[in-house]
Amino acid sequence: xxxxxxxxxxxxxxxxxxxxxxxxxxxxxxxxxxxxxxxxxxxxxxxxxxxxxxxxxxxxxxxxxxxxxxxxxxxxxxxxxxxxxxxxxxxxxxxxxxxxxxxxxxxxxxxxxxxxxxxxxxxxxxxxxxxxxxxxxxxxxxxxxxxxxxxxxxxxxxxxxxxxxxxxxxxxxxxxxxxxxxxxxxxxxxxxxxxxxxxxxxxxxxxxxxxxxxxxxxxxxxxxxxxxxxxxx
Amino acid sequence: xxxxxxxxxxxxxxxxxxxxxxxxxxxxxxxxxxxxxxxxxxxxxxxxxxxxxxxxxxxxxxxxxxxxxxxxxxxxxxxxxxxxxxxxxxxxxxxxxxxxxxxxxxxxxxxxxxxxxxxxxxxxxxxxxxxxxxxxxxxxxxxxxxxxxxxxxxxxxxxxxxxxxxxxxxxxxxxxxxxxxxxxxxxxxxxxxxxxxxxxxxxxxxxxxxxxxxxxxxxxxxxxxxxxxxxxx
Numbered sequence: 001x002x003x004x005x006x007x008x009x010x011x012x013x014x015x016x017x018x019x020x021x022x023x024x025x026x027x028x029x030x031x032x033x034x035x036x037x038x039x040x041x042x043x044x045x046x047x048x049x050x051x052x053x054x055x056x057x058x059x060x061x062x063x064x065x066x067x068x069x070x071x072x073x074x075x076x077x078x079x080x081x082x083x084x085x086x087x088x089x090x091x092x093x094x095x096x097x098x099x100x101x102x103x104x105x106x107x108x109x110x111x112x113x114x115x116x117x118x119x120x121x122x123x124x125x126x127x128x129x130x131x132x133x134x135x136x137x138x139x140x141x142x143x144x145x146x147x148x149x150x151x152x153x154x155x156x157x158x159x160x161x162x163x164x165x166x167x168x169x170x171x172x173x174x175x176x177x178x179x180x181x182x183x184x185x186x187x188x189x190x191x192x193x194x195x196x197x198x199x200x201x202x203x204x205x206x207x208x209x210x211x212x213x214x215x216x217x218x219x220x221x222x223x224x225x226x227x228x229x230x231x232x233x
Numbered sequence: 234x235x236x237x238x239x240x241x242x243x244x245x246x247x248x249x250x251x252x253x254x255x256x257x258x259x260x261x262x263x264x265x266x267x268x269x270x271x272x273x274x275x276x277x278x279x280x281x282x283x284x285x286x287x288x289x290x291x292x293x294x295x296x297x298x299x300x301x302x303x304x305x306x307x308x309x310x311x312x313x314x315x316x317x318x319x320x321x322x323x324x325x326x327x328x329x330x331x332x333x334x335x336x337x338x339x340x341x342x343x344x345x346x347x348x349x350x351x352x353x354x355x356x357x358x359x360x361x362x363x364x365x366x367x368x369x370x371x372x373x374x375x376x377x378x379x380x381x382x383x384x385x386x387x388x389x390x391x392x393x394x395x396x397x398x399x400x401x402x403x404x405x406x407x408x409x410x411x412x413x414x415x416x417x418x419x420x421x422x423x424x425x426x427x428x429x430x431x432x433x434x435x436x437x438x439x440x441x442x443x444x445x446x447x448x449x450x451x452x453x454x455x456x457x458x459x460x461x462x463x464x465x466x
Contacts, residue, residue: 008241011247012245014244015379147248148248148407149406154406173381173382176384176429184416192413
């Protein structure tokens with residue numbers, strides 16, 4: 001039986017063997033939700049980068065520059081971190097460099113994996129189908145918040161396990177914790193996610209619609225995949 | 234308002250500021266359950282040690298030697314890691330050196346704390362009263378399993394938060410995850426804990442009674458505290 005395990009934060013990734021596995025990277029608020037949205041709306045590719053300066057260097061090569069710091073769009077950037085910006089006609093066919101702290105770190109720390117794919121509630125069912133049809137084991141890598149676990153990424157891990165658990169075995173207690181968390185809250189995902197530290201930090205920014213959208217299941221059918229440093233749909 | 238936060242495994246303790254705080258160390262299966270039981274039954278003190286050789290050295294100084302490796306008592310030791318052994322008349326008034334992997338590591342990594350106390354379901358209410366009456370902030374340090382979070386320690390963290398949440402504020406999403414896990418499972422603690430990886434690893438050892446006892450709430454009223462390297466009641 002194939003297995004599925006959960007790493008609750010990049011600071012625990014050393015506990016997980018990644019080689020030969022699919023790693024599903026998740027950063028619900030808001031990096032992976034933006035990536036899924038952009039690729040579903042015709043963005044050519046998304047390049048995850050850590051630093052603002054690296055993003056600007058890519059901007060000079062023709063990339064759209066995206067990302068925020070402390071909840072606010074970086075002034076020189078073309079776009080911030082709201083998934084709605086990634087639905088605009090202006091992004092179709094474009095390459096986007098997206099600067100994120102937590103999401104990029106999770107992707108970089110997943111480098112040993114055989115495949116890296118990008119998960120969000122927005123493409124939950126498509127990710128589930130992809131991993132169920134694959135022949136290899138799965139690690140869900142939650143981006144968390146600056147090295148600590150967060151509620152919304154853990155909820156996603158539980159949701160993905162819930163989709164897969166009849167055909168895959170879970171490994172480790174983080175998977176059990178995440179699954180229990182999802183089972184207890186699946187009828188009120190947005191309600192519980194609003195209590196998260198991240199949602200509270202962002203509550204002054206008027207982005208409740210963003211957060212609600214990020215908690216919407218199965219809006220899109222893409223399975224974004226990292227290929228040569230760029231995420232493609 | 235005083236605060237309570239949760240560290241899900243010693244591998245994440247660098248994310249938590251411990252100085253000036255009470256750290257509640259928890260290792261439900263079975264180190265802290267044994268410590269609570271022993272001190273409630275008249276053991277003079279318990280010294281947590283990591284290595285078997287260090288335990289033997291203390292044995293030569295008159296300590297009872299306690300602990301297991303891989304679920305089995307170390308052959309030369311006086312006792313293993315079943316809480317029932319710590320209820321015997323033979324332990325009254327004795328000093329015990331207890332060799333544990335996860336629990337000792339959590340205690341050692343809590344050294345910066347202002348106070349280190351030992352929690353288990355067995356003394357949940359007493360720990361809750363102690364931290365509520367104290368003036369300082371609290372970190373619940375889950376021993377986990379070899380650096381990864383585990384189900385039973387996370388459940389305890391949620392249970393302690395549930396006792397304190399009306400008078401204390403939680404910090405961070407690990408506290409929210411633990412609390413949700415407890416709320417969803419508080420009527421079936423043993424049932425859920427039996428699904429944990431640790432319980433499964435131990436299932437061949439005929440210790441179901443041990444595990445059930447470890448999940449019993451409020452059997453004892455002690456608040457074990459680390460003083461000069463020894464835990465006293």
